[in-house]
Amino acid sequence: MSKLIDEKKIEKIRESAISCIGRFGIGNASVAEIARHAGVSVGYLYRHYSGKEELINDILERTLDIISDKIEELLHSGSSPEKIISGFIEFLFITSQKNPDKIKFILSLQNDFSYEFPKKLSMRLNELCAKFINKGNETGILTKDVTTGDIYIIVICLPLQFIGMKMRNIFGETTEKNKIINKITSLCLAAIK
Numbered sequence: 001m002s003k004l005i006d007e008k009k010i011e012k013i014r015e016s017a018i019s020c021i022g023r024f025g026i027g028n029a030s031v032a033e034i035a036r037h038a039g040v041s042v043g044y045l046y047r048h049y050s051g052k053e054e055l056i057n058d059i060l061e062r063t064l065d066i067i068s069d070k071i072e073e074l075l076h077s078g079s080s081p082e083k084i085i086s087g088f089i090e091f092l093f094i095t096s097q098k099n100p101d102k103i104k105f106i107l108s109l110q111n112d113f114s115y116e117f118p119k120k121l122s123m124r125l126n127e128l129c130a131k132f133i134n135k136g137n138e139t140g141i142l143t144k145d146v147t148t149g150d151i152y153i154i155v156i157c158l159p160l161q162f163i164g165m166k167m168r169n170i171f172g173e174t175t176e177k178n179k180i181i182n183k184i185t186s187l188c189l190a191a192i193k
Helices: 003-024 031-040 044-049 050-074 081-098 099-110 118-139 147-166 177-192
Strands: none
Touching: 003 044, 003 050, 003 099, 031 044, 031 050, 044 118, 050 081, 050 099, 050 118, 081 099, 081 118, 081 147, 081 177, 099 147, 118 147, 147 177
């Protein structure tokens, strides 16, 4: 029974880190604040993670697993690159509504140069982008000079940044979900064709 309680506490630590980092940024989200927010002692957190970086890497790897699964599902569905992009954007949009802290967490990591992505996670992202390029080449939708970095920036980063801006309502625009998804999809496709 204690194993079940521990797993719940570990998940609470992860959720707390996502929330604290999403709200305060990496540098301002201390281990003490994460532990306090999770309702555990700092010592308990350190029994499971050597520090904030290991905790962040664990969360990012789990998040990347979810994103990878979604992209793989879309790639294997026989969909066109347009449908893959719009399906991924819809997934991000729904995530931003259900768990805005998770999107803020990803954006914090993406935009904070003090955080260095672990090599194995960079390699996974590169592989996913390469699979998308293969799919795009099969359908003839991509220009021949598109790189995995281009795909990452255009198909992953651009939608994340766009959704982040919408979450912050910086421009005061309110737009229906499907219109936002179609708009971002069109922008992404225009950039890679």
